Amino acid sequence: MSRQHPQINLSRRSLFKFGAGAIGTGVLTVGLGSNLLAAEKTPAAPAEDDITPDKALQELLDGNERFVKAKRKNPHQNHSRLVEVAKGQKPFASILGCADSRVPSEIVFDQGLGDLFVCRIAGNIATTQQIGSLEFGSLVLGTKIIMVMGHERCGAVDATIKGAQVPGQIGSLLAAIQPSVESSKGKSGDKLENACKANVLAQVEKLKSSSVLSELIKAEKLKIVGSYYDLDTGRISLVS
Numbered sequence: 001m002s003r004q005h006p007q008i009n010l011s012r013r014s015l016f017k018f019g020a021g022a023i024g025t026g027v028l029t030v031g032l033g034s035n036l037l038a039a040e041k042t043p044a045a046p047a048e049d050d051i052t053p054d055k056a057l058q059e060l061l062d063g064n065e066r067f068v069k070a071k072r073k074n075p076h077q078n079h080s081r082l083v084e085v086a087k088g089q090k091p092f093a094s095i096l097g098c099a100d101s102r103v104p105s106e107i108v109f110d111q112g113l114g115d116l117f118v119c120r121i122a123g124n125i126a127t128t129q130q131i132g133s134l135e136f137g138s139l140v141l142g143t144k145i146i147m148v149m150g151h152e153r154c155g156a157v158d159a160t161i162k163g164a165q166v167p168g169q170i171g172s173l174l175a176a177i178q179p180s181v182e183s184s185k186g187k188s189g190d191k192l193e194n195a196c197k198a199n200v201l202a203q204v205e206k207l208k209s210s211s212v213l214s215e216l217i218k219a220e221k222l223k224i225v226g227s228y229y230d231l232d233t234g235r236i237s238l239v240s
Contacts, residue, residue: 053223056144063110076112085114123156150200151229200226
């Protein structure tokens with residue numbers, strides 16, 4: 001699939017195109033365009049070049065299928081792409097993933113420079129800062145899908161289940177995961193897998209509660225989905 005990645009200009013006109021409803025709920029504040037994107041001057045991509053949320057999701061799944069079958073195309077990873085995206089970015093998808101070193105998004109989805117807007121944190125939890133980053137990715141950069149990606153044998157979830165006593169700020173991660181561990185108790189199957197998937201769904205719902213993201217969903221400009229990565233096979237399956 002061919003995609004153009006010009007720089008976004010968050011002009012007054014483009015803000016109105018987004019819709020008065022979003023502005024009315026306080027999604028955008030005075031000065032956002034000038035403060036964040038003052039240097040951007042390239043017009044936004046034509047509407048006909050935009051992909052839909054469904055197509056963006058399919059692009060991710062197709063890329064993962066290539067990865068699983070060892071048929072990666074390694075797109076957008078050459079020097080010309082480096083030069084192209086240095087001028088501006090328009091990623092088509094956002095990923096909220098775990099910081100685990102075994103789950104690098106660009107590799108497992110067979111994507112390249114400028115394709116994915118990635119936020120990584122242990123336990124793939126939606127903190128205030130992560131939500132803000134993903135709001136920026138969707139509203140300003142124009143990503144069409146946000147995928148929350150948990151994974152098999154997640155250490156942060158496992159530590160939460162075991163009630164591990166941890167130093168420093170590590171405990172804040174476990175505290176954020178604890179409600180999902182509680183909600184998954186009593187379910188049949190593997191306890192850790194159940195908790196990992198429950199945690200994914202909890203973060204999806206947290207993102208959907210964002211006023212910024214919910215407006216984009218209502219306008220059919222965005223989808224938020226959950227997924228689970230199998231460390232043994234490399235396959236990503238949707239979680240619902």
